Amino acid sequence: MTSVLVAVGAVTAIGAVLAALLEMAGKLFADYGDVTVDVNAGSRTLTVEGGGHLLGTLREQGIFIPSACGGRGSCGACKLKVTEGGGPVLPTETPYLSATERADGVRISCQVKVRSDVAIWIPEEIFAIRSWKATLAAIRILRPGMVELRWELPAGERIRFKAGQYAQLKTARYGKVKEEVFRSYSISSSPRDERAVEFIIERVEGGICSTWVCDHLQVGDTAEISGPYGDFVLSDTDREMIMIAAASGMSPIKSILHALEEQGSTRKATFFFSARNMGELFHLDLMKRFEETLPGFAFVPTLTRPPEPDASWPGKTGRVPALIAEMIGDRVKDAEAYLCGGAGLIDGCTAALWAMGMPNERIFYDKFE
Amino acid sequence: MSHGTLSALVILFAAVFTNNVVLSNFLGLCSFLSVSRAVTSSIGLGMAVTFVMTTTAGLNWLVYHHVLVPLGLVYLRFAVFIIVIAAFVQFVEMALERLAPALYFALGIFLPLITVNCAVLGVALFMIIRQYSFLESVAYGLGGGVGFLVAITVLASLRWRIRKSKVPPALQGAGIAVIMSGIMALGFVGLSGLITIN
Numbered sequence: 001m002t003s004v005l006v007a008v009g010a011v012t013a014i015g016a017v018l019a020a021l022l023e024m025a026g027k028l029f030a031d032y033g034d035v036t037v038d039v040n041a042g043s044r045t046l047t048v049e050g051g052g053h054l055l056g057t058l059r060e061q062g063i064f065i066p067s068a069c070g071g072r073g074s075c076g077a078c079k080l081k082v083t084e085g086g087g088p089v090l091p092t093e094t095p096y097l098s099a100t101e102r103a104d105g106v107r108i109s110c111q112v113k114v115r116s117d118v119a120i121w122i123p124e125e126i127f128a129i130r131s132w133k134a135t136l137a138a139i140r141i142l143r144p145g146m147v148e149l150r151w152e153l154p155a156g157e158r159i160r161f162k163a164g165q166y167a168q169l170k171t172a173r174y175g176k177v178k179e180e181v182f183r184s185y186s187i188s189s190s191p192r193d194e195r196a197v198e199f200i201i202e203r204v205e206g207g208i209c210s211t212w213v214c215d216h217l218q219v220g221d222t223a224e225i226s227g228p229y230g231d232f233v234l235s236d237t238d239r240e241m242i243m244i245a246a247a248s249g250m251s252p253i254k255s256i257l258h259a260l261e262e263q264g265s266t267r268k269a270t271f272f273f274s275a276r277n278m279g280e281l282f283h284l285d286l287m288k289r290f291e292e293t294l295p296g297f298a299f300v301p302t303l304t305r306p307p308e309p310d311a312s313w314p315g316k317t318g319r320v321p322a323l324i325a326e327m328i329g330d331r332v333k334d335a336e337a338y339l340c341g342g343a344g345l346i347d348g349c350t351a352a353l354w355a356m357g358m359p360n361e362r363i364f365y366d367k368f369e
Numbered sequence: 370m371s372h373g374t375l376s377a378l379v380i381l382f383a384a385v386f387t388n389n390v391v392l393s394n395f396l397g398l399c400s401f402l403s404v405s406r407a408v409t410s411s412i413g414l415g416m417a418v419t420f421v422m423t424t425t426a427g428l429n430w431l432v433y434h435h436v437l438v439p440l441g442l443v444y445l446r447f448a449v450f451i452i453v454i455a456a457f458v459q460f461v462e463m464a465l466e467r468l469a470p471a472l473y474f475a476l477g478i479f480l481p482l483i484t485v486n487c488a489v490l491g492v493a494l495f496m497i498i499r500q501y502s503f504l505e506s507v508a509y510g511l512g513g514g515v516g517f518l519v520a521i522t523v524l525a526s527l528r529w530r531i532r533k534s535k536v537p538p539a540l541q542g543a544g545i546a547v548i549m550s551g552i553m554a555l556g557f558v559g560l561s562g563l564i565t566i567n
Contacts, residue, residue, distance in 0.1 A: 003441070010440050014432070014449055018456035025460050029467040088474045115470070 038084070038119040039063070048114065054082070055110040064129040065122070066229035068369060070168075070182030071110040075369060078109040085118035131226035132157055136219055137196065142282035145203040146248065147214060148188060150196055151225055158194040159227065161187060163234045163259035164252040164338070164366070167197050167227025171209045174216045183209040186251035186340065186366060187228065190258030197225065202248040232340070232366040234259055239362070240296075240335040241269040242328060244320055244349050249341030250283065252366055256338065257290050257297070268296035270327065272320045274345060276305045278313060300327065320345070321352030333357040339365035377508035380501070383564045384512025390488045391520040392554040393561075394495075397488030401521055402546050404479070411525035412518070414479040419514025421461070421483050422492050425454050426510025429493040430503050450493045458484045488517060524550060 032050025037057070039046065046061045055071050055078050058064075069075035076096030086107050089097065093108040112118075134151035141147055151169075153159060161167075166186045173180060189198035204210045234256045243253045253271060260267065275281050287299035302316040302323055316323055324332060337353050339346050346367045353363055390396045397418070404414045429450050437443050462480045465473040483489060492513040496506040527549050536545045 006440055007442055007445060010436065010442050011445060011448065011452075014436065015452060018452060022456055022459055022463075025463045029463045087470065090474075115466075 032115055035114055036117045037061075037114065038117070040121055041119070050114050050116070052114055053110050054080075054086075054107075054112040054114055054118070054120070057114050058109070059131075062131070063122070063126065064131060064168075064226045064229075065109050065126060066129075067110060067168075067182070068184045073108065073111050076108055079106050080109050081105050081121040082107045082109075082112060083119045083121055085116050086112050087115070128160065129226060129229065130159070131224055132159075133222050134197070134225040136217055136221045136223070139217070139219060142200065143279065145214075146200065146282055147203075148198055148200050149213065149217070150189070150198045151223070152196045153225075159197060160194060161191055161197075161228030163191050163255040164232045164364075165228040165230045166232075166252070166366070167199070167225055167229065169199070169209065170224040170226075171212045172221075172223060174212050177208055177212070179208075181208050184229070186230075186232075186249075186255070188251040188254045190255065190262060192258070192262050197227065200248040200251040200254070230366070232338075232364055234338075235336060235364075237336065238267060240328075240331055241267060242324060242332070242335050242337040242353070243269060243271040244274070244337065244339045244341070244345070245271070246274040246341040246345050247280070249339075249345070249366075249368065252340050253338060254283065254286070257294070260297070261290060261293050266295050269294065270298045270300060272323055273299065273301045274320050274341075275301060275303055277303055278307060278311065320349055324349075324352065325356065336362040337364065339363070340368075342368050373502060373504055377502075377504045379564055380505050381508040381512040381515075384509050385516040385519060386557065387561045387564055389516040389520060389557055390491060390513045391517055392550070392557045394488075394491060395554075396491040397486045397517060398550075400479075400482050400486055401517070401524065401550070402543050404482070405521050405525040405528055405546065408522065408525045408529060410479075411521040414482070415514070415518030415521050417479040418483055418486065418488070418517045419511065421454070421458060421480070422489050422514035422517070423507060423510040424461075425450075425457055425489060426492055426496060426513075427503065427507045428457060429453055430496060430501075430506040433497060434503075446494070446497065447490075450490055454489055454493070455484045488513065520550075520553065523553060527553075 030051050034047050035050040037046040037048055038044075048057050048061060053071065055065055055067060065078045065080060067075065067078040069077070071078070073092050079096070079101070081104060083105055086105070089102060089107065090111050092111050096108055097106060132153045134153055136149060137152040138150040139147055140150075159167075164186070166184050168182050168184050171177075171181050171183065185199035185201060187197045188200045189196060201210055201213050203214045232252060243256070245253050250273065257269075257271070260269070271287070273281070281301055284301075290297050291299055300316055300323060302318060302320065303313060304317070304319060306317055307313040328335065332353060333356070335358065337349075337358060339349055346365050350363050350365060354360065384390070388394070391398065391401050400414060405411045432449060432453055433443075433446060437446055437449060442449075458480050462473075465480075492510050496509050501509055524546065528546060531545070531549075540548065
């Protein structure tokens with residue numbers, strides 16, 4: 001009996017001594033005091049607590065750098081230029097930086113630690129990104145496993161975004177999930193509707209955020225939302241538009257269609273929406289409305305798993321590239337494309353569009369990772 | 370020269386050449402194979418391993434002889450050694466980051482890798498089995514580390530030299546690296562008559 005106690009006691013004591021040592025080292029070494037962050041050559045100077053990562057430090061100061069993964073170093077989206085004090089480029093950053101970017105001082109801000117005074121440069125539009133405590137005003141169930149959420153900003157607040165951009169939602173802790181995560185969702189509502197943002201969210205089995213959204217959120221709950229982010233936006237040309245999406249990829253396209261409707265646009269636009277079966281379709285009434293209000297618009301839902309013979313499906317079947325060839329044909333060369341969805345859909349369709357003669361710079365896409 | 374210093378020196382040389390931890394004990398192969406793609410990073414890792422092995426060998430010797438033996442807890446040495454190594458590596462990482470940033474950027478990223486490098490634990494266990502004195506243990510740690518540094522640098526140089534050779538597809542990457550390590554180990558066996566330690 002005593003030997004058990006001695007063993008447990010000794011291991012605990014050794015662990016405690018080492019933990020105390022590390023704690024002291026943390027106090028001694030990891031305390032960097034206050035450091036200054038110089039933004040855009042003196043246009044703003046921030047005094048921040050040193051020792052944290054640049055992304056989080058800036059977020060605390062109200063500057064929101066776009067980041068799809070929320071700071072885990074897995075998306076490479078939170079790039080910014082560090083002109084002074086960033087230290088050498090870390091191996092965790094190299095996969096995301098091209099040689100020109102490295103020469104330019106571009107860094108992955110969630111990996112750069114703020115140890116001393118730093119000088120950074122960020123594009124002006126980032127300053128337009130803000131964060132709000134938004135209230136969930138409505139949950140619309142579009143089909144099983146697919147919801148549209150409407151988040152209203154606090155009274156008097158407005159968000160100014162371009163159709164196609166995305167916002168970030170911060171999940172709360174719930175159930176067994178002990179961490180708060182950031183997830184990016186394309187805004188599905190009209191940019192004219194500045195008092196709220198809407199997201200279309202699909203349930204992902206085991207997904208932290210989508211489970212929270214589908215099972216735990218209730219109307220009246222609040223959450224932190226920041227935005228707008230992203231350069232997937234409606235161009236202001238008159239070119240024919242080819243829109244392609246699947247599942248919740250409809251989000252930014254829907255926002256773009258709202259914007260076109262409000263402009264009274266007569267642009268020719270065809271929206272190919274890919275689904276496996278009829279059960280995966282949604283927002284059909286809204287698309288019908290767009291077809292009536294937008295003279296140049298056609299909605300083309302297509303089913304990739306052939307419907308049952310007895311199901312009355314009047315629409316198209318098969319994959320999107322074949323339909324583009326059939327319905328748009330040679331006009332593809334002069335059109336521009338907006339794609340949103342999973343990697344399979346995007347990669348397949350961009351390759352097909354490219355092969356049909358559409359130049360790369362007119363193919364815009366928002367790929368879900 | 371006293372007998373103790375002499376035997377420590379013998380152990381140091383033996384650990385580098387005849388009882389190399391990588392090439393005769395086959396420890397630490399994971400980082401040996403994965404970080405040997407570029408010579409600069411392999412030198413960085415080798416230096417970090419040398420530093421950690423030398424210091425943790427001394428620390429673990431003290432913990433073993435002054436804590437575990439008196440309390441009769443020798444059987445807990447595996448767990449205790451690992452805790453000591455992990456905490457020490459963490460400590461060194463924090464200290465380096467603050468006090469020697471240049472060194473931190475050269476070695477820092479390799480330090481967390483070393484926590485789980487079995488060669489470091491191997492050195493701590495061998496020094497107990499072989500009943501080394503404190504000085505001998507530190508020398509053995511230093512020798513083990515230098516041995517690792519030599520082995521990984523040589524492998525990295527070899528991999529650099531064969532980078533344009535036509536390696537059969539099935540053996541590309543780790544496969545050919547393991548074969549080269551095997552041949553290197555054979556070469557090191559040739560040195561084994563030089564000095565022997567038990």
